[in-house]
Amino acid sequence: MGRKSINETKRAQAVALFDAGFKISKIADQLNISWTCAKNAVKRYSTYGTYKDRPRTGRPMKITKRGDRYIKRLTKGGDRANSNLITQNLNESLPQRVSARTVQRHLHKLGYKYAAKIKKPFLKKCHKVQRLLWCKKFRSYTVQDWRHVIFSDETTYYVLKRKNKVMVWRTDAEKLNYDCIQQMNTGNGGKVGIWGGICGYGTTTALFYSDNMNSTKYCEVLKNQLIPSMKKLPNRHKFTFQQDLAPWHTSKMVKEQIKKLKIKLLDWAPKSPDLSVIEELWNILDKRLQSKPINNKTELQQCLQTEWEKITADLCRSLIDTIPTRIEKCIKARGGHFI
Missing domain, CATH: 1.10.10 (Arc Repressor Mutant, subunit A)
Known part of the structure; x- marks a missing residue:
């Protein structure tokens, strides 16, 4: 010693x-x-000429800089899901075997982190082309122009299931506390659908429903929710209506209803939820629901109605004002995915 x-x-x-x-x-x-x-x-x-200890080299690293470069080449495709596979392939080229934990440390040092995959819609080449053409077409729109577009969409919320991962602060001893677990059930406890729209001046009225949306119901939405909401907007501006390319949005019945109601429709690109700001609003509502005690569909609908009424015009404008940035990112990605 x-x-x-x-x-x-x-x-x-x-x-x-x-x-x-x-x-x-x-x-x-x-x-x-x-x-x-x-x-x-x-x-x-x-x-x-010093009283201090000289710097020590320490234990030689098992993985050299060349090995780090090889790890980066191995961390691609399906192998990136499992550090054990990366370690197994790496050890075939090393004179001295290393553990998966060593590889994980080097991955962190190289800037990698183990994270969940981002969910994005599947894009074919034709989808990317159409998205790129759409972005170039509306690239000249200003923030004021976009504030006069009503962005609409439908989504579904569940009683016992949230869209986002629910995170809480807890100790190990509290892991099974009532407020630290996410309760699950077959069917997720029931669901409530919601249709709504936003523009630079606030929200439309929302429609809540329990069964699936179809062309007949959507025609009623346009007549009973959209048109009355548009009449409450400032008359000095002409508003355009945006909807995605869901089957019940593009059916013959709905097209005739849009023509009959004289709704000015915005052209839209396929597979483009990342260009629609209302998608982000659904996530905001979902996060607000996390702190609510919801036990059945009635309570879920009441909470949704309350949170929808709390949405301010400032929040709507802050979301809509991001559209020019989204367009530029999509163009830079050549119509592909972006964050």
Whole structure:
């Protein structure tokens, strides 16, 4: 077992005593340190001019910089899901085997982190082309232009299931507390559908429903929710209506209803929820529901109605004002996915 290293003060004293003519043995006795420590302190100062410990190289790393570059090449495709597979492939080229934990440390050092895959719609080449053409077509629209577009959509919320991962602060002892678990059930406890729209001046009225949306119901939405909401907007502006390309939005019945109601429709690109700001609003509502005690469909609908009424015009504008940035990102991605 080695002796503990002496501090810089005693090393300086040992050098001073040596310069004054003292022998190493006398210095060791006077400072109550070992003869070796006294000798090394004097030798260190005469050689390097310092009382501090020199930097140590430490244990040689098992994975070199070349190995790090190989790890980056291995962390692609299906193998990136499992560090054990990366380790197995890496060990085939190393003289000394390394553990998966070592590979994980090097992955972190290289900037990698183990994260869930981002869910995005599947895009064919034709979808990317159409998205790119749409973005270039509306690239000249200003923020004010976009504030006069009513973005609409439908979504479904469940009693016992949230769209986003529910995170809480807890200790290990609290992991099974009522407020620290996410209760699950067959069918997720029931569901409530909601249709709504937003523009730079606020929200439309929302429609809540329990069965699936279809063309007949959507025609009623346009007549009973959209048109009355549009009449409440400032008359000095002409508003455009946006909807995605869901089957019940593009049916013959709905097209005739839009023509009959004289609704000005915005062209839309396929597979483009990332360009529609109302998609982000659904996530905001879902996060607000996380803190609500919801036990059945009636309570879920009441909470949704309350939270929908709390949506402010400022929130709507802050979402809509991001559209020019989204368009630029989509163009940069050549119509592909972006964040």
